[in-house]
Amino acid sequence: MTRDARRTARRAARRTGRRTAQRIAPLLVLAASIAWIASIAFVSAAGATPKPRASLTDIENDVMCTACHEPLAVADSPEAESERNYIRGLIAQGLTKSQIEKNLVAQYGTAVLGRPPAHGFNLAIYILPPAILVAGIALLAFTIPRWRRRTREAAAETQEARPPPLEAADAERLDTELSHFRG
Amino acid sequence: MRRLAIPAVALVVAVGLLALLAFGVAHQGTNSSIDSQVARGDYPVAPNSHLQLPILGTSGTESLADFRGKVVVLNVFASWCQPCLAEAPILEQEQQRIAKNNATILGVTYLDNSSASETFVQQNHITYPAIRDVNGNLVRSFGVTGVPETFVINRQGRIVALRRFQLAGDWLEQTVARVLNDPS
Numbered sequence: 001m002t003r004d005a006r007r008t009a010r011r012a013a014r015r016t017g018r019r020t021a022q023r024i025a026p027l028l029v030l031a032a033s034i035a036w037i038a039s040i041a042f043v044s045a046a047g048a049t050p051k052p053r054a055s056l057t058d059i060e061n062d063v064m065c066t067a068c069h070e071p072l073a074v075a076d077s078p079e080a081e082s083e084r085n086y087i088r089g090l091i092a093q094g095l096t097k098s099q100i101e102k103n104l105v106a107q108y109g110t111a112v113l114g115r116p117p118a119h120g121f122n123l124a125i126y127i128l129p130p131a132i133l134v135a136g137i138a139l140l141a142f143t144i145p146r147w148r149r150r151t152r153e154a155a156a157e158t159q160e161a162r163p164p165p166l167e168a169a170d171a172e173r174l175d176t177e178l179s180h181f182r183g
Numbered sequence: 184m185r186r187l188a189i190p191a192v193a194l195v196v197a198v199g200l201l202a203l204l205a206f207g208v209a210h211q212g213t214n215s216s217i218d219s220q221v222a223r224g225d226y227p228v229a230p231n232s233h234l235q236l237p238i239l240g241t242s243g244t245e246s247l248a249d250f251r252g253k254v255v256v257l258n259v260f261a262s263w264c265q266p267c268l269a270e271a272p273i274l275e276q277e278q279q280r281i282a283k284n285n286a287t288i289l290g291v292t293y294l295d296n297s298s299a300s301e302t303f304v305q306q307n308h309i310t311y312p313a314i315r316d317v318n319g320n321l322v323r324s325f326g327v328t329g330v331p332e333t334f335v336i337n338r339q340g341r342i343v344a345l346r347r348f349q350l351a352g353d354w355l356e357q358t359v360a361r362v363l364n365d366p367s
Contacts (some may be wrong), residue, residue: 067261067294067329078292082263086296107296109318124203135196145188 050094059087059100062114071114083108198226217326217342225360226341229257229334230324239292239313240301247289247321247336254286254362255336256355259322262303266349267331271307277359278311284363285338287311293322293330337362 057073065075065083072080086107091098104112117121166174220227232247247255258274260267278288290313292300297315304313316322324340325334335344335358343365344358 064199075282078263078265079261082295084297089298107317108294111319121207122208128200128203139189141195 048090052091053094053099054091054100056087056091059091059097060084062097063101063104064114065089066108066111083112114172123159218345219349221342221345226337226343229336229340229342231321232340234321234353236291236314236316236321239290239297239304239315245312245314248340250287250289250336251340252285252338254281254284254338254359256281256286256288256359257291257325257334257336258288259291259293259325259330259332260303260315261293261294261330262299264330268303268307270331270333270350271303271309273350273355274311275307275309275351277355278309280356281359281363282311286359286363289314289318290300291322293319293327335359335362337365337367339367 036092060073061071063072063083064070065072065080067079068075068077072083075159083104087100090103095103101113110117116125137161196214217227229247232251235244235246237243238245247257256274256277258270260270274288274290281287288311290304290309290311292313294316300313300315303309319327322332325332328347331346331349333346333350333355334342337343343362
């Protein structure tokens with residue numbers, strides 16, 4: 001191969017390489033752009049805050065401020081604010097209301113619940129009101145018919161005990177006597 | 184006789200309800216007997232000392248009995264409590280002073296969540312141990328009604344001094360020194 005032929009071959013090879021690079025470049029740019037967009041989407045999905053599944057207002061009505069012994073919804077103290085912040089954190093983690101309540105019990109004890117668990121002395125709260133209601137209804141159901149019967153009997157006795165009507169002559173005399181007083 | 188039956192039943196029910204109410208109130212009421220015993224010098228044994236409570240920031244548990252033989256300054260605190268914040272450097276300073284004399288401060292977090300308590304401990308550079316009394320079973324037996332409250336317990340496990348409010352550095356230093364120097 002002559003020197004000219006070698007030079008021509010080198011030039012041709014360089015031209016072919018340049019053409020290939022020119023053809024591949026847009027593809028490389030496109031691939032890089034896709035990878036960049038995908039990485040941004042992945043990072044934002046991983047860092048995104050979970051969707052809240054409970055609301056502070058809803059939870060506040062059902063839990064107590066343990067130090068102030070009043071519902072958290074109406075409590076205004078440093079402890080209440082600390083408890084609210086803790087609940088806000090749990091809501092931000094995407095926990096449900098029941099999960100948050102369980103978490104609060106683990107942190108603050110059962111005293112944090114607005115409605116205490118139904119065991120021990122607390123059972124009285126659940127048993128007594130309906131028991132008193134039932135006993136009251138039973139008492140009324142038992143006593144009201146008796147009172148009514150007694151009232152009826154008393155009315156009948158009063159009817160029987162009423163004096164007989166006046167004779168016509170006596171009634172006339174009574175009217176005459178009374179007329180003196182009427183003037 | 185039959186006429187009295189209903190009022191008698193109503194009376195029994197009313198007395199029963201009042202007894203229940205009285206029991207509930209007494210059960211929830213505060214226990215001030217420790218204060219009067221300490222004031223008389225008739226030092227009571229620290230109650231519920233074998234109650235195992237979680238150690239703040241770890242998964243382990245600890246009881247007051249684990250410190251038997253040491254002078255213990257039991258400090259009930261919460262992260263949201265401003266007087267507790269004021270006490271923290273005093274207690275830490277005292278801890279540095281007494282730790283080498285077989286004595287310790289023992290923090291008990293009460294009415295507080297663990298993450299807030301841990302932040303409080305870190306921010307105030309607290310080195311003494313702290314346990315969590317979630318249900319208040321330990322602190323209520325001490326008659327604790329709020330935070331901060333502090334109890335000084337001698338080597339025999341008896342309460343020899345207490346503060347139902349924010350403590351002063353002088354009081355703490357003098358009281359602990361007196362208990363440490365007590366040969367009994």
